[in-house]
Amino acid sequence: MTQALISPRPVVWELSPYIPGRSIAEVERELRLKNVVKLASNENPYGPSPKAAAAYRKAVKSLHLYPEGPSPLLRRSLERRLGLPDGSVIVGNGSDEIIRLLCEAFLDSGDEVVVSQYAFIRFRQQARLMNADVVEVPASGWGHDLEAMARAVTSRTKLVFVANPNNPTGTYNSADEVANFLKALPPSVLAVFDEAYEPYARARSDFPISLPRLMGEFPNCVVLRTFSKVHGLAGLRVGYGAASLEIVGYLDRIRMPFNVSVPAQLACLAALEDASYVRQTLKKTLGEREWLAKALRGLGLLVGESATNFLFVELPRPGREIFEQLLALGVIIRPLDEYGLGRHARISVGDASGNRRLLKAMNSILK
Ligand SMILES: Cc1ncc(COP(=O)(O)O)c(C=O)c1O
Structure with a gap:
């Protein structure tokens, strides 16, 4: 194949595609898993109104x-x-x-x-x-x-x-x-x-x-x-x-x-x-955030104060390693290497069952 004589603006070489959170469909396909939980993109776990x-x-x-x-x-x-x-x-x-x-x-x-x-x-x-x-x-x-x-x-x-x-x-x-x-x-x-x-x-x-x-x-x-x-x-x-x-x-x-x-x-x-949908989402998310932060701290992790629907967590090992281990157990979180934060992860607050899945998986990895 001959090389095309086209090149982008120089700054394009410097940029990389945005790394989105891994999708449930992709992880289920690749790892042949079922019931994967995604806590990686700060989505609302309760579905649309x-x-x-x-x-x-x-x-x-x-x-x-x-x-x-x-x-x-x-x-x-x-x-x-x-x-x-x-x-x-x-x-x-x-x-x-x-x-x-x-x-x-x-x-x-x-x-x-x-x-x-x-x-x-x-x-x-x-x-x-x-x-x-x-x-x-x-x-x-x-x-x-x-x-x-x-x-x-x-x-x-x-x-x-x-x-x-x-x-x-x-x-x-x-x-x-x-x-x-x-x-x-x-x-x-x-x-x-x-x-x-x-x-x-x-x-x-x-x-x-x-x-x-x-x-x-x-x-x-x-x-x-x-x-x-x-x-x-x-x-x-x-x-x-x-x-x-x-x-x-x-x-x-x-x-x-x-x-x-x-x-x-x-x-x-x-x-x-649909104001009541928003109210209910907030109530459930803030309640689950408190539960999840406390549970993760109970595992000895440092969890930042959060004003959002996710937690910023410091890990005892590289974030990428913990991400891969959780992935194998069907839980997707977000490592933060792109921010230069190799030992942190961002974990979205899921619904009650998603959060408990994460906690169980994290507990088994950190033991
Ligand atoms: C701080 C911040 N701004 C903007 C966005 C993009 O949101 P949108 O889905 O509206 O493009 C996000 C998505 O996660 C975000 O975290």
């Missing part, structure tokens, strides 16, 4: 038609519920798409992006794709040191990403820390708060109220949220961003024309109507 599932099934009748490109009904419903002005929400193919749109809209070669050590890895990957320089600020107690991040801003900084709470460490920044950070930032720098896990942190009295409060006060504040976690719709791929009309306008210019499918738009609209 029945209302969202019914709306999805109803959408079958419209599959021959393109969706409404800007997802107008979903945008409006979110704006109303969050107390935001018309035009301040953009819906994407997961909040991942909004991260990408922000980088595409605002970053050029030579611009700087500030992130925290151990912050959600997609920020740096998307920033690098635009040839921006990523400035990493050392973590403080595994979390974001917002004072140091504000100090790291230079005249070249365009974006600062803050995952609040953070994946994979489960840490969060308080309302006071966030307010001081926003006051310290030049108004020309966008502060992007990725709040994928906000519903799990909301009960904490010192968690910031970003929507509508901070966004109303600081025009450079952008907030990202998702339907993938507490709403149980990770498979549909829907997330959103809230920002000033000006910023949403820029993102809309470069958004793919039909980025959110008909069933996804309709199911998310219905999911927003």
Whole structure:
């Protein structure tokens, strides 16, 4: 075969495909196992809300038609519920798409992006794709040191990403820390708060109220949220961003024309109507999180305080080794080598039976 004379932009050589959590189907196929439990992607273990599932099934009748490109009904419903002005929400193919749109809209070669050590890895990957320089600020107690991040801003900084709470460490920044950070930032720098896990942190009295409060006060504040976690719709791929009309306008210019499918738009609209599903999910997840953290600590593991639906766990042996051993027993967790954390793992809080399977498997491995 002759070599094709094509090559990508140089920065593409530097990037690798995103490593998702191993899927149940893949592991069952490869290891010939049944009843594999996945605690690797922070999904909602309780399935989608029945209302969202019914709306999805109803959408079958419209599959021959393109969706409404800007997802107008979903945008409006979110704006109303969050107390935001018309035009301040953009819906994407997961909040991942909004991260990408922000980088595409605002970053050029030579611009700087500030992130925290151990912050959600997609920020740096998307920033690098635009040839921006990523400035990493050392973590403080595994979390974001917002004072140091504000100090790291230079005249070249365009974006600062803050995952609040953070994946994979489960840490969060308080309302006071966030307010001081926003006051310290030049108004020309966008502060992007990725709040994928906000519903799990909301009960904490010192968690910031970003929507509508901070966004109303600081025009450079952008907030990202998702339907993938507490709403149980990770498979549909829907997330959103809230920002000033000006910023949403820029993102809309470069958004793919039909980025959110008909069933996804309709199911998310219905999911927003199902407050009791969200309440029940939160109650079960927070209860199970407490049980699981205590049980893992009982095995002698160090488990971080979590404001999310997962636990950040320090292991006595390399995370990859423990991951492989658990995999052989039909339990998938997430090693964290890509974060430079060879002896840690992220374990999603599953349902009662999944968590007990994990504990039994972990116990047998650590004995
Ligand atoms: C902090 C954080 N942001 C964004 C995402 C992406 O979410 P989505 O499914 O909406 O693309 C995730 C997914 O795990 C996440 O942990």
